[in-house]
Amino acid sequence: MENRVFDAVVIGGGVVGVSVFNELISNGYTCAIIEKELDVSVGTTKANSGLIHAGFDAEPNTLKAKFNVEGNKLFPSICERLHVDLKKCGAYVVGDDEKVIDELIARGKKNGVTGLHKLNRDKLKKEVPSIADNITYALKADNAYIIDPYFYTICLAEEGVLNGGEIYFNFELNRVTKSSGVFALSNGIDTVYARNIINSTGTKYNEVADILGAEKYDIEYRRGEYYVLDHSEKDIVPSTIFPMPSKAGKGVLVTPTISGNILVGPTSYVSDDKTITTSAGLKDIATKVSNMLTNVNLSKTIRIFSGVRSIIGHDFVVEKSKLQDGVINIAGICSPGLSSAPAIAKYVFNLLGLKPKNVKLQSITPYTKLGQLSIAEKNKLIAKNSDYGKIVCKCEGISLGEIKDAINRPIRPMTMDGIKRRVRAGMGRCQGGFCNDKVAKILAKENNIFLDQVCKEKVGSNYIVGNITSKGETK
């Protein structure tokens, strides 16, 4: 590892850390991410509702409200630059209490949110025909989007790397020293040097703050469990449908995803930071959703999963450490952290006291997405390279060519889930039952590693275990 001193090192490659990384690089500064796992977007960023909220829910005059509203406005141009799909499908908050709807609209206006409307039952029923009988009012927010949160984060990280940023994977920070204004960050084997540190480690914030000698907080974890429904259900709702919010959060919602599935969830139970699913949580979702919509068929579930929020009181913490000069603390980034990430990054840039430098950014090339091409375009591609005609993931229609392209990019995915999150091989109805073996072999071959070194996601999650490499046939 080289001995260069970065202007900043970001600890943690979630959407917030990657946004800060990209912001620094885009403004002409040197930056690296250290990430304990094998890819970006493997923490809370991989497991959420994928919504860019309009911003009416956050309490006025909080960082949450400020960052959500600013972030919402930044998403369209960033996604255009990165060739990432972002769909403005709006959102409804539904219930039987007109007063709550009025309060939400007033709060949204205070936060500077436009495009908020109150609907009565008749109007709502026309727009969402499957609304349950007990629902009498709705708030409709025009400026809400759906996005694929991990694909967005991967592309943002790729752009940073293409423009000179470094990401060190499998690098779990466990020691920091400082000498002459330069931090040395070590995982016990390698060391990275930086003038500033950004702690963006999500649920692990306190452990890392301890290592840095920075402020620690009383963090509550809340687990959110979900069902993912098959593509067959994609039209059951026109956009995101929320119940009226409660103290526990925004409640169990039903939303289309950018890739044509339906998400139902999340729960919000006080928990530890483990991403497990429970029968109690799943039952709770089933009851709540049936009070809101009449056409959600949970027997069409293809996967269940959960994500964990870190909560500190009622706001985010984004600040300069008072205990450790040169350290920025980012903690308690629960919802709407995804929506807020671009604005958090700009705020952190200002906290660092840096002035933007004029740099010309190199653009990442768009991912090839066979599913979005016409027959003529597909045929042209296949004529040039027959790998695009070899379908590996039948459920999602993903070809060998797309998987190879995804590996040979600014950040080489090393894991099966890394492929899944880039091109969706293994995301469909069979959840990889038919294509996992093929994907593992492609990964091993393209990355020139043995098959038993291919991991599902985390360090140690080897897809194949055992001494099958002795004859060399697995390479």
Ligand SMILES: Cc1cc2nc3c(=O)[nH]c(=O)nc-3n(C[C@H](O)[C@H](O)[C@H](O)COP(=O)(O)OP(=O)(O)OC[C@H]3O[C@@H](n4cnc5c(N)ncnc54)[C@H](O)[C@@H]3O)c2cc1C
């Ligand atoms: C159920 C649920 C639903 C949500 N829905 C939405 C939504 O629809 N819209 C929205 O705006 N927000 C939503 N959120 C919030 C959003 O997902 C989070 O705010 C956001 O993902 C937080 O990103 P992060 O980068 O802070 O953390 P993470 O994504 O968790 O990233 C932290 C990274 O730090 C790494 N790390 C930890 N310790 C170390 C170490 N010692 N050394 C190196 N690396 C380390 C981890 O491996 C991880 O990759 C939701 C959250 C949940 C849980």
